[in-house]
Amino acid sequence: MKQIVLLVFVAFAAMGCTQQKSPEVPEVDEKAITGTIIALEKEALGRWYSGDPDGFLELSAEDVTYMDPALNNTIVGLDNLKKYYEPIRGMVQSNHFELENTQVITNGNLAVLNYNLRNYAIDSQSQWNCTEVYRLEADGKWKIVHTHWTHYTPKQ
């Protein structure tokens, strides 16, 4: 009798543990994340080239850090980025831009997007390189935590 009780106990204990085991870490769906990140970036760029910096500002986290060639000190924090963008509100316009060589490096909750930007506006053609670091927040939304822009300057 004792042996039967013991066997039943072991069997039930094993079953219980199997059922309550923590779930496997889900595989990272790089393709889906890549699509999501590029769509977010394109939407923000579309607003940017309509003179509206709020697309990028709404997409940026409170603790965002920001670099571009006109800065030799990183901008730290969303409030400071808002102040930096405010004077150019309404000034940046383009009706034709393209992203080339897009790449997203991700491990599931950080995603690093980088691309070459071609701006084909009639009076302000320019080329830029961009790196954006997105972080998946607790509410399931991706936010930019680091931005780095380079203006392409051909070697003389």
Add this chain to the structure above:
Amino acid sequence: MKQIVLLVFVAFAAMGCTQQKSPEVPEVDEKAITGTIIALEKEALGRWYSGDPDGFLELSAEDVTYMDPALNNTIVGLDNLKKYYEPIRGMVQSNHFELENTQVITNGNLAVLNYNLRNYAIDSQSQWNCTEVYRLEADGKWKIVHTHWTHYTPKQ
């Protein structure tokens, strides 16, 4: 008797499950990772400013992507980065450089370093912004998978 057996079973089953529960995901030691990444970067920079690009090349992964202001197309892959660096081997020299505003964003196996670089060489003072994306490889070593350099160009 049955009740006692049942109680003992429930108690043991609960104990067994608690002990066999999958381990918690280890907390990310951001401080340790930050220290490691900055040390790797400084070592590579030290070699860079001695004319030796191999520090960065040895630290870069086969699938690295690379951007700087002289490029309007991303360099993809270590072999292409080697070709790009080769002509400047021995040419970059500085006996005094500093990293300022260093930041490492990490969630465990990706780490994004960014900083402002001050090069105080007597005949070639310059300032740069840098973003480096490091990935923790299966062998436990960190490798650069994305590099982005900006040369600071004050607004006219």
